[in-house]
Amino acid sequence: MNIVCIGGGPAGLYFGLLMKLSDPSHEITIIERNRPYDTFGWGVVFSDATLENLREADPVSAEKIALAFNHWDDIETHYKGKSIRNSGHGFIGIGRKKLLNILQERCEEVGVKLVFETDVSDDQEIAEKYNADLVIASDGLNSKIRTRYEDTFKPDIDVRKCRFVWLGTEKTFDAFTFAFVKTEHGWFQAHAYRFEPGMSTFIVETLDETWKAHGIDKMSQEDGIAFCEKIFAPWLDGNKLISNASHLRGSAIWIQFPRVICDTWVHYQPLPSGRKVPVVLMGDAAHTAHFSIGSGTKLALEDAIELNRCLMAKNYNVEEGLQHYQEVRSVEVLKIQNAARNSTEWFENVARYANFEPEQFVYSMLTRSQRISHENLRLRDPKWLEGFERWLATHSGVKEQGERPVPPMHTPFTARSVTLKNRIVMSPMAMYSCVDGVPGDFHLVHLGSRAMGGAGMVMVEMTCVSPEARITPGCPGLWTDEQGAAFKRIVDFVHQNTDAKIGLQIGHAGRKASTKVSWEGTDLPLDSGNWPIVSASPIPYIEGVSQVPQEMTRAQMDEVKDQFVAATRRAVEAGFDWLELHCAHGYLLSSFISPITNVRTDEYGGSLDNRLRYPLEVFEAVRKVWPESLPMSVRISAHDWVEGGITPDDAIEIARRFKAAGVDLVDCSSGQVSKEEQPVYGRMYQTPFSDRVRNEAEVATIAVGAIFEADHVNSIIASGRADLCALARPHLADAAWTLRESAKIGYQDVTWPKQYFPAKRQLETNFERAAAYAKSIGG
Numbered sequence: 001m002n003i004v005c006i007g008g009g010p011a012g013l014y015f016g017l018l019m020k021l022s023d024p025s026h027e028i029t030i031i032e033r034n035r036p037y038d039t040f041g042w043g044v045v046f047s048d049a050t051l052e053n054l055r056e057a058d059p060v061s062a063e064k065i066a067l068a069f070n071h072w073d074d075i076e077t078h079y080k081g082k083s084i085r086n087s088g089h090g091f092i093g094i095g096r097k098k099l100l101n102i103l104q105e106r107c108e109e110v111g112v113k114l115v116f117e118t119d120v121s122d123d124q125e126i127a128e129k130y131n132a133d134l135v136i137a138s139d140g141l142n143s144k145i146r147t148r149y150e151d152t153f154k155p156d157i158d159v160r161k162c163r164f165v166w167l168g169t170e171k172t173f174d175a176f177t178f179a180f181v182k183t184e185h186g187w188f189q190a191h192a193y194r195f196e197p198g199m200s201t202f203i204v205e206t207l208d209e210t211w212k213a214h215g216i217d218k219m220s221q222e223d224g225i226a227f228c229e230k231i232f233a234p235w236l237d238g239n240k241l242i243s244n245a246s247h248l249r250g251s252a253i254w255i256q257f258p259r260v261i262c263d264t265w266v267h268y269q270p271l272p273s274g275r276k277v278p279v280v281l282m283g284d285a286a287h288t289a290h291f292s293i294g295s296g297t298k299l300a301l302e303d304a305i306e307l308n309r310c311l312m313a314k315n316y317n318v319e320e321g322l323q324h325y326q327e328v329r330s331v332e333v334l335k336i337q338n339a340a341r342n343s344t345e346w347f348e349n350v351a352r353y354a355n356f357e358p359e360q361f362v363y364s365m366l367t368r369s370q371r372i373s374h375e376n377l378r379l380r381d382p383k384w385l386e387g388f389e390r391w392l393a394t395h396s397g398v399k400e401q402g403e404r405p406v407p408p409m410h411t412p413f414t415a416r417s418v419t420l421k422n423r424i425v426m427s428p429m430a431m432y433s434c435v436d437g438v439p440g441d442f443h444l445v446h447l448g449s450r451a452m453g454g455a456g457m458v459m460v461e462m463t464c465v466s467p468e469a470r471i472t473p474g475c476p477g478l479w480t481d482e483q484g485a486a487f488k489r490i491v492d493f494v495h496q497n498t499d500a501k502i503g504l505q506i507g508h509a510g511r512k513a514s515t516k517v518s519w520e521g522t523d524l525p526l527d528s529g530n531w532p533i534v535s536a537s538p539i540p541y542i543e544g545v546s547q548v549p550q551e552m553t554r555a556q557m558d559e560v561k562d563q564f565v566a567a568t569r570r571a572v573e574a575g576f577d578w579l580e581l582h583c584a585h586g587y588l589l590s591s592f593i594s595p596i597t598n599v600r601t602d603e604y605g606g607s608l609d610n611r612l613r614y615p616l617e618v619f620e621a622v623r624k625v626w627p628e629s630l631p632m633s634v635r636i637s638a639h640d641w642v643e644g645g646i647t648p649d650d651a652i653e654i655a656r657r658f659k660a661a662g663v664d665l666v667d668c669s670s671g672q673v674s675k676e677e678q679p680v681y682g683r684m685y686q687t688p689f690s691d692r693v694r695n696e697a698e699v700a701t702i703a704v705g706a707i708f709e710a711d712h713v714n715s716i717i718a719s720g721r722a723d724l725c726a727l728a729r730p731h732l733a734d735a736a737w738t739l740r741e742s743a744k745i746g747y748q749d750v751t752w753p754k755q756y757f758p759a760k761r762q763l764e765t766n767f768e769r770a771a772a773y774a775k776s777i778g779g
Helices: 010-022 048-057 059-068 096-110 123-129 144-148 208-213 221-231 296-313 318-348 358-366 374-380 382-395 441-452 481-497 554-574 588-593 608-625 648-661 687-696 710-718 729-733 737-744 754-776
Strands: 002-006 027-031 043-047 070-072 075-079 082-086 091-095 113-115 134-137 155-169 176-183 186-196 199-207 255-262 266-270 276-281 413-415 418-420 424-426 457-464 501-507 578-583 632-637 665-669 700-704 724-727
Touching: 002 010, 002 123, 010 027, 010 096, 010 134, 010 296, 043 048, 043 096, 043 186, 043 199, 043 296, 048 059, 048 091, 048 296, 059 091, 059 096, 070 186, 075 358, 082 358, 082 382, 091 096, 091 186, 096 113, 123 134, 123 266, 134 144, 144 276, 155 208, 155 221, 155 318, 186 208, 199 208, 255 318, 266 318, 276 318, 296 318, 358 382, 374 382, 374 710, 382 710, 424 441, 441 457, 441 481, 457 481, 457 578, 481 501, 481 554, 501 554, 554 578, 554 608, 578 588, 578 608, 588 608, 588 632, 608 632, 608 648, 632 648, 648 665, 648 687, 665 687, 687 700, 710 724, 710 737, 724 729, 729 737
Parallel strands: 002 027, 002 134, 027 113, 075 176, 134 276, 424 457, 424 724, 457 501, 501 578, 578 632, 632 665, 665 700, 700 724
Antiparallel strands: 043 091, 070 091, 075 082, 155 199, 155 255, 176 186, 186 199, 266 276, 413 418
């Protein structure tokens, strides 16, 4: 094959090298606009795992890189006058110029042709000149080739909120160092690491608005650097900050990071000669990942490895190989970019965590991408993590700890007069198993067994305030004394047989009422016996299928509010410990909040203040009759996942308004407001909403959604992203989820119901045997 790589960065050089090694008969040309040994920027970082991939792909160049890199395990964070160091992270730093020189030399050794000082704007001309069978567009972030064929590649470029400048310094850092400085206009942070003897990279980052407020946008390059030297002087030890971008003037060295993702990576371009040559994006031309997770170089090198592998696997069937390359790499890149997005947003929102103590601030930073978890930190630095666990447990009110500290999930949580023994909540889940709204033996077993299974609190599914408020005929209610007595039986069982608390979620289905139970057809109207339904506006849930609800009148609003109050009084009589008001998922109160479902023109529609008016009326009425000593939460949809719907920014204001009305916790769910929703699922995918609400609205939160391991819960609680974690499906699969997960992480000091002692001992024995066997084989 004749291959031309446009751009001599890591992606183009490494791909050219690997293809030449695969078959020396390939004619490979790499065209670079700079001179042979020019490059800009300072050191680059990747992990130990990336180096192993390089060793497998080309041991010769990998060995040269290994001899040139600087390796370190530690991260040191400076925040609020305190320095915290932890270890086990496994980073490699190498000068960008050194890396490129090694790859350039290796390419020349194996016969790859390198052409320098040639700026390519016409790939077709180059393809004809070199009779190319394949053109690689590895021409970087500002790829001219990507721009030329943007109708095919469909690039999505998201310019992030922070400005950053990539500098160097002769100060040698012996750890990957983060330093945070608060100024009168906002936060600055430095990312610093050694990449060669006597030289370190020093990246300074701050929000664009902070950068402008300090006037850096109007400073000369020298004055801007001097400003950075001044605020980071405590960590520079008198050393200067250095720029190697003298070709730029003034503040142009400060840029905003552009996140690039392309819909397609391959374009087939007919040449004037009639041949159709594929043009393939690689490296930064195809995608970018924020420097805060150090993955740009990693992605470029691994793009090259994968494309080489795909072409070889398809025996150089180029079309099939390229298709497979895009399929495989796009998934891997998406994973990295999701982690990078989380990391980017964390650094953009340092002020969100400004109230954290340094210990928790560092933990939050380390786990910001959601790729590094609690147990992963234990593998990296068990001594540091155990020290943090003890600190967190002490700050959570734990007075005594044994040889092993109390894990975050087992720290107590207190709201008003109620203390939960741990941070686990069984989330309310619709069971559709009541008759005339009366919970029977099913609910006694369902709720009782989960309370015995170790959860700090079990929540009853949405319990409806009137017959017309039910989702289905099988839903529970609390509009009669018979229903109240049935619930009291369940509450008494939980209180008499466990140390768990039990809470009740009350709500009204609104436009989602009068439907079949889920196994007969979720959200579908009843075949017969439908009752009239109401909502904020006359908009059906499923167009052409669902009933059209009546727009609520003021009289109906008063009637329903009274029904909520009456249900609350019965909940008090039944002895519940906790009450939650359901204002999420498109049900009645949610339908007032979301602009998707509320198009009213009166004082209950329009602005967010107006749309919140009725839900807040109901909340305040309920709070008045719910005992002052008992906590109350509200569940909200923090994101509608629909254009024009509720966003996380709105959720902050919604939470603030409920906090002002007296709410104790905000339960942060999302979606189910519209069938047009397009949620982005993944592990703990709704936790970022809880994080924002908790730390921006400054109200306690409950995190929900795809939380299914003790490791998830420990990470969420320890990082301050939520105060409680509510799990649904895991509790359906395993009533003793909390006990079992506690055993898995080796935590023994758990309150087990006395009836479970034989099973507890057997479980411990099984884990002891497994641990002994793992040790015997070196695991």
